[in-house]
Amino acid sequence: MVDFLREIGTAFSASMKVDDLLNIVMHTAKRATDAGAGAIYLVQKTENETSREMKAYIVDGLFPPLVKIKSNTETKWTSKQKYIHDIIKSYPIKAGEGILGKVLEDGRPRLVECNADDNEDLIPQYKSEFLKVNSIMAVPLKVKSKVLGVMAVVNKRYKSPFRPQDLSLLESLAEQAAVAISNIQLSLELAARKQLEWEIRLTEDLQALLLPKELPKIHGFDLAALSKPVRTLGGDYYDIVKLDYERYGLIIADVSGKGVPGAITIAIFRSLFRNYAIKYQSPAKVLIEINNWLYGEMKEDMFITALYAILYPKENKIIWSRAGHEPILYYSNQDRAVHSFSGMGLMMGMTFGKDFDPYIEENEIEINTGDVVALYTDGVIEVQNDAGSEFGRTQLSNVLRSNTTKKSQQIIKAITNSIIKFSADESFQDDLTLLVLKKE
Structure with missing residues (x-):
């Protein structure tokens, strides 16, 4: 946790890339909660706030797709972990869709224990044993009231259930990570604006010549x-x-x-x-x-x-x-x-x-x-x-x-x-x- 806070501090200097930060956050979250797998989703920028959606940026371990995938393709894409990660990253999750979409929609954390077909609407279950979800925690990456994304971990080791203390720890990590992510994104937006201003000045001069x-x-x-x-x-x-x-x-x-x-x-x-x-x-x-x-x-x-x-x-x-x-x-x-x-x-x-x-x-x-x-x-x-x-x-x-x-x-x-x-x-x-x- 101390190492994580030190690395988060580096992110505030805007010298760290978003992907590097997310990898650190995911690694720390898995280690701190003893989770078997995890993923971090970030909100995609759209003009329409009512149709928000997010995509997975980091997937670590055997994290299952938490949106419904066509069952006749499961055998093919579960043959390798890389395929599973590709599937997860290619399927955006809309606000309100499944457990992660619910967290995006209302900004509230979830801790869910799964039994048989319970919670099928929130958490899809797959035939492959290694993709079954026994328990899951999902927390918002939130700065003030703005949800930037969702972090989720599944299946505590030795099939133990996640505890409320685990959820509190994950929320704490998410709060600090969200501020760092926001800081990097703002720095990138500022750099992009400066680049655009430079391009505008250059192109105005060039336009006059053409x-x-x-x-x-x-x-x-x-x-x-x-x-x-x-x-x-x-x-x-x-x-x-x-x-x-x-x-x-x-x-x-x-x-x-x-x-x-x-x-x-x-x-x-x-x-x-x-x-x-x-x-x-x-x-x-x-x-x-x-x-x-x-x-x-x-x-x-x-x-x-x-x-x-x-x-x-x-x-x-x-x-x-x-x-x-x-x-x-x-x-x-x-x-x-x-x-x-x-x-x-x-x-x-x-x-x-x-x-x-x-x-x-x-x-x-x-x-x-x-x-x-x-x-x-x-x-x-x-x-x-x-x-x-x-x-x-x-x-x-x-x-x-x-x-x-x-x-x-x-x-x-x-x-x-x-x-x-x-x-x-x-x-x-x-x-x-x-x-x-x-x-x-």
């Missing part, structure tokens, strides 16, 4: 753009570059990663785009060359989608290519309809050469007075409402068609207002980026 500070004025056309990241720095990117006196390059892209990794990838993508856009006149060739560089350089779980269009203002046309990105939306003032043009194209960074190049095709759109072209990322159409329904491309097309008499900036505002009204929330699950071009 997106255009202002859009070019293009004679005969009205242009507007919006990028709203779900975090301070998202994975969306757009750019408008004056290629020469007769052409402008418009690109929109979406990186699968967010935060600093996504920002670094976007920075590389931007550099490649600006280099190849000046070098090659073909939008397909630009995307192919960017992909050739990206392939093998990106992490396996990351990719980029992009749509690159070259505007010829004097010829009133756009030539564009797509690499796995959302289809381009085109409103024709002549037939008063919104058309969705996909074209072929694969995501960038996943493959190259003959498996990529032939699928990047070029398409052309003629733009007449009153026509509108909209480029967007998937965050626009995948916004969900409370029912889980998505905003969708059809609804985006309807909003676009209803606002084509307005300026491009007002069209974007109408779209974002519709999305906010649809989702009843101004915070979104994914980055949201729009680029609208209108022929005046």
